[in-house]
Amino acid sequence: MRASGFVGEVSEKEPIRLTDEQRLDWLRLIRSENVGPRTFRALINHFGGARAALGALPALARRGGSAAAPTVYSREEAEREIESSRKLGVRFVAIGEADYPPRLQMIDDPPPLIALRGQGAALTLPLVAIVGSRNASAAGVKLTQRLAQGLCQAGFGIVSGLARGIDAAAHRASLETGTVAVLAGGHDRVYPPEHVDLLEAILPAGAALSEMPLGWEPRARDFPRRNRLISGLSLGVVIVEAAKRSGSLITARLALEQGREVFAVPGSPLDPRAEGTNGLIKQGATPVTEAADIIAVLRPIMGLELPAREPEREAVEPAEIAEPAPDERTRIVALLSPTPVSIDDLVRLSHSSPRVVRMVLLELEIAGRLERHGGGLVSLL
């Protein structure tokens, strides 16, 4: 099913290493219209490499029912982004490469490329995320410092989102050991702007990480997307203060979906900033009043070998496009609706081969008509 000529002679344990040319193709593909992390993987798995997938995008979109061809990120744009990134001290690390954070590889939708600034070594620490409300109380900030310092003393690194309040306190308390800031926008669009200095203070021992292009201003919906990286990098996520329906609770939910431990700091039921954390504890999050509570849960997990994820393979030769028969495509599309359905069910109900079903889904995706969800579910947009 796969084209031959994989990069190097990778075993499952040995990291891959992209050539500059391949890295350029990867960047072009992930930056192209309607290509997200899940589509990227489907494309690479189907076509055997980014170059072949890029070549197939126009045909896929047309067959998926799109009138206009998808906007493909040009070679020049990608070269410019890589060059500007380099000047900023940002490098691109591909999934499967040695510097790619091992736990992040295991999530459902890992970014194929991360733009990394600072010390890659910070990403090799056992990481714990500490997040919470921007509008933090003095007590919340104090507790965050205590927890972060306790975790750092025990050899953990701290991940957070560079936001005001709890996030900033978590980073500040872990500058020396190594702290990782995950950005919702491009590396040149630090949010909030007043934390540019904090970011500079993070980089000597820590790192900043983004999956978004340079120049990308973070929008509201980019924060939940970013939050999956915060939890994905970490063994566990600690929520210090969080109101109801806050972004920190989204991070907690994502952490659960990713199989990460969720910790929450309890607070008075009369304190609105404790509503979210108390709610998490009611739902089963581990209550935390000191770093030892977190360490006791994470120490036993820390040493565990991660299940090896097969790295995305990079074909030198473009793969053939298997074109579904027109009636097959019609049958598969008819089975789809805005209600998410599993790909397995689609294969069963359509009586088509898994390969054909996946191809039709790719077409629809590139045409901007399909959404991929977690757990192998898809729906029409």
Next chain:
Amino acid sequence: MRASGFVGEVSEKEPIRLTDEQRLDWLRLIRSENVGPRTFRALINHFGGARAALGALPALARRGGSAAAPTVYSREEAEREIESSRKLGVRFVAIGEADYPPRLQMIDDPPPLIALRGQGAALTLPLVAIVGSRNASAAGVKLTQRLAQGLCQAGFGIVSGLARGIDAAAHRASLETGTVAVLAGGHDRVYPPEHVDLLEAILPAGAALSEMPLGWEPRARDFPRRNRLISGLSLGVVIVEAAKRSGSLITARLALEQGREVFAVPGSPLDPRAEGTNGLIKQGATPVTEAADIIAVLRPIMGLELPAREPEREAVEPAEIAEPAPDERTRIVALLSPTPVSIDDLVRLSHSSPRVVRMVLLELEIAGRLERHGGGLVSLL
């Protein structure tokens, strides 16, 4: 094994009813030296009734190795206590009688007689205990009120210990629906004294309950003993604020031992009054921020039929005293030490009959040389 002539023709479901004469004997027996709730039951079970047990006390103590005869509560003392109690509006209810709180019957060491003041009906409500620190914060008092009111609206009655702080707030918020104050001393020795007025306000719809004699000033060690009644009366115990190593945590532990639900109100890790409750939550207590959290857990249990406990039978004729052979007694005593051991093990290791082992234990108990623990364990004093 049992003497004939039980009181009435009691079925397991039908309550017993003591005659005045029997109630007097019960009071004399439970007030006699070295007779606690567990010994009381062992004596009644062995001798078939309180009158016979009273008659046997001197011989038991002598055979148990006591030089002095145990102080037996005299008929006159008991009559005086009943009369003084009556004047105070206090009546004695025996285990197995209709007014005896059904859940209290099920604990390991229920008081054979409770001295009850106020409305017996309050004890028939589904009860929830709310306890906490005497040195309560304003927030703790406010939360207690909210929780108590919410529980009362849902048809629960509130049990507490009449202490300053959380206890008093719990009683005050439930005066109308019915609240039960469990006293650590006699009914005429209200503690703290400034809560005499609160107690008076409790009685029109609620009740006060004690197992201690009139005139008994509560000592420090009487409070843990009292606390087992607070949890024993209740479906669950809510701890609102509690420092480390506080009496409320003893109540929580007793509640767990009695199979009661334990609820705790979370608080900031920086608040010392939340250390105990946060600790309970870490150990698995249900976190509570509103009455609904308690109701959700207790509603499903409320309706459950309690397993019927066989009431203590009251024999009209004194039973025979089975005297162990001297070498049997020596053998059994030699197996005992200050380390608690199970009665089952004693029977097995001594090769004596269970009846003989129980008799030797009774002798030692009445002689003041034996302590009974929960779970059928005994140790030498």
